[in-house]
Amino acid sequence: MKEKDILLKxxxxxNATVASLSATNKEQSDQIKNLQERIKELTAQVAWLNRQLFGRKSEKLRAYDPNIPDLFADEFAGLQHQAEEKRDEAVEKIEKESAEVRKQNRQNRKMIEDxxxxxxxxxxxxxxxxSLYRRIGEEITKVVKHKPGMLYVKEIIRPKYALxxxxxxxxAGQKGVEIAPMPLMPVDKCIADTSLLAEILLQKYEYHVPFYRQIQQYRHLGMKGLTESMLDGWFKKTMELLKPLYEVLKREVFSCDYVQADExxxxxxxxEKHKADKEYLWMVRSVMEKLVIFYYDDGSRAGAVIESLANQYTYRGYLQCDGFVGYETAFKTNPEAAVNMSVLCSLLATCKAHDVNPRDxxxxVIAQxxxxxxxxxxxxLDLLPHKWKLKHPESILTKQNGVSDN
Structure with a gap:
């Protein structure tokens, strides 16, 4: 009997434990169901917020009801017609810009297709x-690089990822679609790489090859459709990059105690005259530091040119010249070309004085x-040739053959 009582108890x-567990299980099942409903509700809210943040939106107004009185009819009378005209102009401008971009892209593709x-x-x-993003495509940017005797294409591939x-x-800190930023290019929206831009500058002022002959050379190397205006645009924008170095070089020259100057x-x-006029270009040389600058002031030969240049940098050293009093010519035309020549010739002359390979x-420097x-x-200052060569000994020219040691 005792064993039977024990078994019954x-x-x-x-049974009591099973009943308790069943009740607990039912309670937890209800909680899980409620939580699942809450999760669905929150997921729907997140999806709606994502659509608001990243999805397409429509800002269409409801159909106009003429039965509803317009409270601002008098104040805005006539503005609706003006707004429609402005909208049409904006649409036309956007379509025109898009067409120009497409045309430029087609032209670039034809230029480098060979x-x-x-x-x-x-x-x-x-x-x-x-684990959160997947690759959905890529952006490919093509630039033209130059090696002596050949042109070729470099592809910059930037994969695109989406959630x-x-x-x-x-x-946090990221977007729904991620892509690496495009590296800074010397000239915006230009297919020429730094090596090709450097070659254009060297051909222009080191070897005195005009643009139309450079175009012929590049056509023989496989680049079609290159125009003189396009080459001139690349050249001018590259010169704008180098002008800060020219200003630093001028300051360095006039920081010396002894300079020589001549025109x-x-x-x-x-x-207008369809001919070349004789103008004057000044050269100032720092004797001890072996630094050279060329300076153009509207073609003037007047002594006031070198005087104002020296005063600009408060020069107090010795200036050696031929004693010419000088005069100022009345003709002033096309100063931009001469200024560009002053910038580049100053850097090239300093390269030569310090045995630096100008192409390297x-x-x-154009890339930096x-x-x-x-x-x-x-x-x-570290980008001037006499400082730059300290970090690039492989670009120092030998005295015997005038080429780099490497």
Whole structure:
């Protein structure tokens, strides 16, 4: 009997436990159901917010009901017609700009379609979690590079990633679609790489090859459709990058105690007369530092030119010249070409004085200048040829054959 009582009590206890667990299980099932409903509700809210943030939106107004009185009819009378005209102008402008971009892209593709692709660079966006993002495409940018005797294409590939779950918010600091930024280019929207831009500058002022002959050379190398105006635009924008170095070089020259100065004639095209006029270009040389600058002031030969230049940098050293009093010519035309010549010839002359390979120097400096637009005087000083060669000994020319040691 005792064993039977014990078994009955045990069974009763187990039944009570089962009943308690069943109640708990039912309660938890209800909680899970409620939580699932809440999750669905929150997921719907997140999806709606994502659509508001990243999805397409429509801002169409409801149909106009003429039975509803217009409270501002008098104040805005006539403005509706003006708004429609402005809207039509904006649409026409956008369509025109889009057509121009498409035309430029087609022209660029035709220019380089015969050039081989010999170099590829892939730039991945930083901080992308591939467990959350998937690759949806890529942006390919093509630039033309130059080697002596050949042109070829370099492809810059930037993969594009998007969230796998469109209803999910992107991680902090990131977007729904991620792509690496395009590296800074010397000339915006230009297919020419730094090596080609450096070659254009060298051909122009080191070897005195005009643009139309350069175009013929590049056509023989496989680049079609290049125009003189396009080449001139690349040239001018590249010269704008180098002008801060020219200003630093001028300051360095006039920081010395002993400089030499003289003027020399330079033919400048007069488009009205259809001939070249004789103007003057000044050269100032720092004897001890082996630094040279060329300076153009509207073609003037007057002594006031070198005087104002020296006063600009409060020069107090010794100035050696031939004693010519000078005069100021009345003719002033096409100063931009002469200024560009002053900038580039100053850098090339300094390269020659310090045995620096000008092609290597320009190729590297043109690539760096977009990152030094707001640089200090000290940082720009390191990009001048006599300082630059200290970090690039492989670009120092030998005395015997005039080529780099490497």
């Amino acid at each position: 045990t069974i009763e206890g187990l 050039l081989p692709v010999l170099e590829t660079e892939t730039i991945e966006p930083t901080g992308v979690d591939l 796998k779950d469109s209803t999910m918010l992107p991680p 020399t004639t330079v033919p400048v095209i007069n488009r 120097y320009l190729n590297d 200048m977009p990152y030094h637009k707001n640089a200090t005087h000290e940082k720009l």
